[in-house]
Amino acid sequence: MSHFIHQHRFPVLLFAIVVVVLAMTYIQPSGKAEAFHTKDELDYFALRSNMDLPIGGNGLFKASGECAGCHGFDEIGFASVDANGNDVNVVDDWRATMMANSARDPFWRAKVSHEIMVNPMHKAAIEDKCTSCHAPQGHYASKFMGESHYSISDMLLDPVAMDGVGCAACHQQSQDSIGLLFSGKLKYTTDVLYGPYDAPPPIFGSPMMAWVGFDAQYGPHVETGDFCAGCHTLVTETIDLNGVLTGNHFVEQATYHEWVNSIYVDDQSCQSCHLPRIEDDVVLSTGYSFLEGRSPYGLHYMVGGNTFILKLLKDNISELMLTANETHFDTVIARTRDLLQNHTLDMELTAEGIEADTARYRVRLFNKAGHKFPSGYPARLAFIEFVVTDAVGDTLFASGLLDEDYNIIDRDEDYEPHYDVINHPSKVQIYEMVMGDVNGDPTTVLLRAAFPIKDNRLTPVGFSTSHFAYDTTLIAGLALTDENFNHIDGVEGSGTDDVHYHIPLNGYDGPLNVSAKVYYQAVPRKWLDEMFDFESDEIDLFRDMFEGADHTPELINEASIVDFVTSVRQPRPTERLKAFPSPTSDGFITIEVPESDRMQVTMFDVSGRMLFNESMIVNRRFPFVVPDKAGVYLIRIESQRAVYTTRVVRQ
Template identity: 25%
Template sequence: MPRSLPVQNYEQQLYPWLMRQEYKALGWHRDKEVRDTGPYVNGDYYGTHPAVRIFYSPGVMKWLENDRQGDIPDGAMIIKEMYLPPAVIYQELEQDPKYQKSPKQYEKDLGELISGWTVMVRDQQGSKDGWFWTGPNAPKQGQSIAEATKAQLDDYSHPLYSSFGDMCLRCHASAESGFTFSALSNIKGMEPNQEPIRFLVDPSWRNPAKLTDDDYYPLTKLKGNAFAENLFGLTPWQRPWASRPPEEKASEYFASNPVDLAPMLLSHMRDLTEDSPLPEESLSSANNAITSQFKMAGITSPRAFPSQWADHVVAGPDGAQAFITSDNCLGCHGGLGGNPYGLVMFAQTGPAYGEGYNLSEYGEWRWSPMGLAGRDPIFHAQLESEMAYLEMDAKRMPSPLKGTLVENKTAVRNTCLSCHGAMGQRQLTIDAEKDRTLNPDFQVDFFYLSTKLNLKEKEPENYRYHEYGELAREGISCLVCHRIKGPSHQQVENWQPEYRDWVTRKADKSLAYMLFHNTTGRFIRGENEILYGPFDDVATKPMAHSLGLTPEGQPYTRDSQMCGTCHTINLPNIGATEDTFPILTAAETNPALKVYPHSIEQATFLEWQNSIFAANPDKKKTEFASCQDCHMPNAFQNFEGSVNIEPLRSQIASIQDVNYPESEHRLPNSDITVPLRENYRRHELVGLNVFMVEMFDQFPEILGVDKTDPMTSATNGADLAVENMLLQAKMKTADLKVDVLERNGNTLRARVTIRNKAGHRFPSGVAFRRAFIEFTVLDGETSIWSSGSTNQAGVIIGGDGKPLKTEFLSSPDDYQPHYQTITSQDQVQIYEELTQNAQYEFTTSFIHRVHHIKDNRLLPKGWRKSEHFKNQGELMVEFMEATDPLGVGDDPDYQDQGKRFPGQDAVIYEVTLPEKYSSSALNVRARLYYQAIPPYWIKQRLDAAPNGEATQRLLHLITHLDLNNTPMESWKLKIQEASLNLP
């Protein structure tokens, strides 16, 4: 049985047996003939499979003859021989007089024309659908069976093509029973008066080139067969117009209709049909600017993550457990990239399949920060530093730790992984409650565990935890968000805060309940049998058949509160002696962390809640926009602007539905109809962390991602994610304006005004993100005065061209304050949050944020001081205090004294230039830049855990990352630019 061996060992037995076609000697029933599974029109085949001839084991036949009642027994097999379409090739070939005289010879020669197999092996305990699916190709020209088997086993990079829970379920889940469309009418000797379904086949297949083109091997084996060559004998002029090459048709057209543009158009058409990928640039040399800036040397070879295709946890025989991997979802929710398979959730920009943009749920999620969170090298280095900081805490006297080092490490690690390794950490917790032999403490080493592929692989001591590692590498995967259930009315109404004044009658009790109970990744998980989504009218049976999950609509999926679960982070401040926020501390559920004072570490949801965008839409506030409105748009525009679709209409799944060719024993149309929706929501889910996506794009082998999309064959997933971010930076982040207030000879006064357009602070999220203004006075292209310029490593430099000492936060006073007026090139307006630990050292630790020094990040439009929420109770005040600015003084334009803040800031630049420029025509330029990874964060990773494997991996990536000629050149992302000429 497939479950009895690792998959490669099973394949080593199965593949040669198939290639030798030994199944033919068993006397199994087979199809009456090679048959099509769809039409063949104008050179394209529209079948759900290639042309097939199927063999059925006795267990399958007994089930079919019993009117498909009961269970198909374990060990039963369905073997599909696959042939290059259309089937009429083999049907007509059978009419060759020599084959009429010798059917055995036809069978022998037909076996030479098999291009591959698709096999189903019944093993009911392997998965919910109970089938093992695999599909080896036939040996290539000149290749032995042993060589073909070894080549396919060595290329085992995509287990979805040989596994339980295979992508074949995208179609087979639409079968009425047994996950097969097998019908007695197709089988030789059964129902003799019935013929297999016939599909339209036009003569476009009769192309003699197929007999000499290696792409059509094994049909080339027919070369020299006079009967076969006659089948392919039609000239292009006798085949359908659309089946001929575009340039051939164009040549004919322009020959009879000469125009001057003909050569150019002909060349353009040829470009569309030829595959000419751009050569990949070598990334073998280190980024000298980064290496030099941080004096990095001796970086070890990085530890690589297993391939994303090793993340494979399927629904069990009784249905899905709490969490399974996204490869169970991608078959239906991964899009289709054009003819002949269809076009679903895809914007096609060229004639080739997969030429365009995959806008499917899986396709965009895969390359989003949520889809990459489990493998994020930045996060793993941060977590490694946190463990190092805890070790330093334990050595300090007196120790700020109130628990043991092990207890604190365990608590912190599992808190962090409850989002970044959400499914693995949670599934382990669930399973450990039932199985006391499991240790619920999720270890980082689990991220490198995967299912054994063969018996020769040595099992590590912690191998039993491999499933949890596979789940964790998925980050914030499909079954995280689609498992989240909103709190019930009864839960909210029956909640009694410890102190009556925590929540008043004027408070939104549902919001208060959510903030206290369901932040820091603590969501309410629904039943294992239910999957939540935004739509009520969905086709439920295919998902229920294949996964044991029933999709169910719920309003909470469209509610920003769901996003607030992971985007409101309440963490301990180790080393703090005063508990400023007792309600935040009371909200902590982990006993090991509850002993420390708490504060909000990330407040993106709270920032949105405290903005004009969170206004109640029922009150007709026109500026309302939920998290989903911005980060899951119903429109698509590429960065160049050549594609612009609004609204975006699409099906939300691609299954074998009413759009597919006819098949036997399919579910009724009403059970499989997937409507075209005008409210389709993209899963782009991006912020501005272009640097992380670039790492995954340039180092897929190290980070374990596949750049070729499995459903659409598109290879631009990372590019699309970057384009999404660049569009967000350009259109949705901030506006910038520069005004010259006064020029008097060599002195200049100018004002730069920034208006925040985001629905939360900018920057938002983790504290080390920052934005800054580069203000430059130029003589032509030469800079003669600048505040905020950087070197190639993204380090801000002063007037002398050297890095500012404030860039590395080396001492308590070395930082840039919030400015209203800037007079020196060493002064820079940086929008950032800065904190210090108990020892008054600047820190990027998430759990040592004891002293809050500065937070002048741009506030969203409509922000109000936290004291505004006093009438709603202390709970709202404590949470909303995380949205208050710090260290901005009495800046009047930053903190408007009115009820609602306009969401902007202005900085005055007073510049004294050299006398020689007193009467020169100059210009001024202002740019707003964003850095996801500022210099001091890199330095603190080097200081905290320089030899840790996660830190070493990150250092390898950032010292080899090639940002030349990209929007992130010099380690900064430009958000906006404005300039004007000086008289």
């Protein structure tokens, strides 16, 4: 099939003029060559010089390089800067994201190759489906020109397709199909690009029409969660072990419908987290000094949770012919890590007492995401590392440790079931989706997936098994019978899970150091075993990159306590604390305790949610602060001699 790439002479002429002007700045009247720019400035410019973004078009879409001229970095600092002068241009924020690199992602390319090698008779359909979201600008341009299938080889010949989820892949989506089409079925306009701004001031669209031939229009749909539906719910057709379509379907990923089945659907869109807004007035285009700033402004961070592939991309920029540099990738990796560590998961670790030479603890996880965690591609998992050591640091119990290859130790060969109680180191709590084939055996071949054997991924707050979207967002396996999975006090929709750890002490009598950590792996080694049994150019390339990559999992959250076993063996009295003033108007209080020692200080709200939990040296009288929010707070202080409690009212 043919592709139509139109290049402008203007950027070439402009570049030549800039080169001449810069060269002239080095010639001083004395004849001595002196640098106009400092070394730091030159280093900064060097960082910005990388492989050019593609330009031109392919019959339906324009490449990102066509957008960068106006919406990219402004060297005079007028456009695309916030109120403090920080560069916030959408092009550089986007270019190192997984969205921008979706067509070049070597894991995706290897997995498509794997699926084709397992089911070669379905090659055309597999490539056509996979490119609909990973290379939509190539896929839908070919459909626009009447082609029935779009292939990987077609994609490789089209620079606009290799833009991945480029600017036009989102901003050219039609308003009338938003939230109605899924599984890569997208509907595009041919001559309109939509944005979030309406008049006044009037939309200044003439330059866009003149340079790229598109009419800039207000499209409120670009700010809705429904805007993401087309690619973030994917239902695939099931193929049996003989390569025959069964007529059944499998929900491979349903991040969009998970959001629909949550409390966030009414007032928080996907963009709230993934394109965070600033209230600054930001000028949208370079070259037009009369333009007024627009607010609010959506930062095109578009980060998810996949630091592993981002780091792998950064390490292989030249080989993969990427259009972002190391600095771009470092920025996106840092933003991704911030989302994972600060906006994904809360956790509580609570001592529940000693009984029959067994220490009991509860780990409560609280999902803060607007969808399941993990969500999206089924390789992804999160797990709990739970470790108990004695007074000298010797390990008494450990679950969820990793070996030198970053595999989870003692993980079952097929899959680890969901647990409510863990009482042996061989049991590990892993939050994941496990796909089953037509025989009920675990598989990582996407098109062999017939149903989920296990899906205990943490649900979002408000998630309900009676919701109309539940058939697309199933809980599967033993999590269904876990009374505290997505429930607190019997009420559904908590977005939580409680895991109870029962630790045999074997006569140990002393303090316990208890640690719980939640880690996340986007591409676990075990999930690749089936694919790595095959060989192709794409699989071999990814295997080499994978083996050379940094496999350190992402630490999402952690908690620790010191538990005093010696005195716990004898029932400890519970005594009332003195805390004043109560009520408190500013949150500052004084607590009096009848002893001084290292103690465990914990604070809860009236719902039982832990707000503070630290081991600290406590004097008989010490200051403490309760939260700003008005309410009643329970404070619990545990020493080796006694347990002290009190309630404080915050006005």
